[in-house]
Structures are given as structure tokens and as C-alpha cells.
Amino acid sequence: MASTSLDRLDRAILQRLQEDGRETCEAIGEQVGLSASAVLRRIKRLEEVGIIDRTVALLRPEALGLGLVAYVNVRLEKREDHGKRNPMDEFRASVQGWPEVVECAALTGEMDFLLRLVVQDMRAYSRFMLDTLLRHPAVQDCKTSFVMDRVKSTTALPI
Secondary structure, X not given: OOHHHOOHXXXXXXXXXXXXXXXXXXXHHHHHOOOHHHHHHHHHHHHHOOOOOOOOOOOOHHHHOOOEEEEEEEEXXXXXXXXXXXXXXXXXXXXXXXXXXXXXXXXXXXXXXXXXXXXXXXXXXXXXXXXXXXXXXXXXXXXXXXXXXXXXXOOOOOO
């Protein structure tokens, strides 16, 4: 379903769900001018076509003792040994198993990946870097920036 096939009611429903994923179909219906059953049908359709990916609880890292957020730029070795997996594929697979990495994006430019780490403290960061990331055979270089203050943090998309 292309974004152009979303009507104003779909967009209004999606906006409400982005603000509060637990809002009832009745409450959304009152806001957008539909019955609860019509809202539910639209939500089911938006899930089926893949616009709504999943519904999750957003947790406050600090409340869980995860007080340090770091962005790590990673550059990989470009050499490929015959018979071995591509270093990019190998790295992508490894990242999936690292719970400290809450987001990983492949980049253009000088660095290959940007990781967002959420860890308890500097000791946990150091342990992850030395015991995990820097030991990965494909990693050539890393540059880290630490978050001092979150100026804006949202999961809502501009729809």
C-alpha cells in the first residue's frame, strides 16, 4: 500500500496510534468521526498491508539503569577472503546478537555503519567495545560520540 493510497482517515488513525498505541478504537473513532468497528477494520487493513509494522511499549532507558547512550561509527575491512562470507554480511549478522546495539544503520561515505548503543555506564560501554565490537574480524575502525542530552526523541513519523 503506497502512502498515496492512505486517505485522511487512515492518516488520522495512524497519527493517534503513534501518540498512544493503547488508545481504544472507540476513542480514536470519536476523534476521527468513525465507529469503533470501522476504526478496527482500518487498523487491521493497515497491519495486513504492512504500514503498521508492530505495536510495542517504549521504555525509558534511565528507569532500567541504562544511563549511557553512544553512537558508534564503524568502518569495516574491505578485503574478502575466498570461501568466507562478505565482511558486510558477517557484520550485519553479528549485530543481530548484540543486545547493546538498539539500532544499526548502513551508511554511505567514510564509515560503513552507525550503531546506537544503550548501556548501563562507561564500564559496560568499554566492555562491549573491547570484548565484542573491536574483536569482530571485519571491524577496522570505530569512532564514538556520547549523548549528553536528548534534545528530541520520537518514534512518530511525519504522516
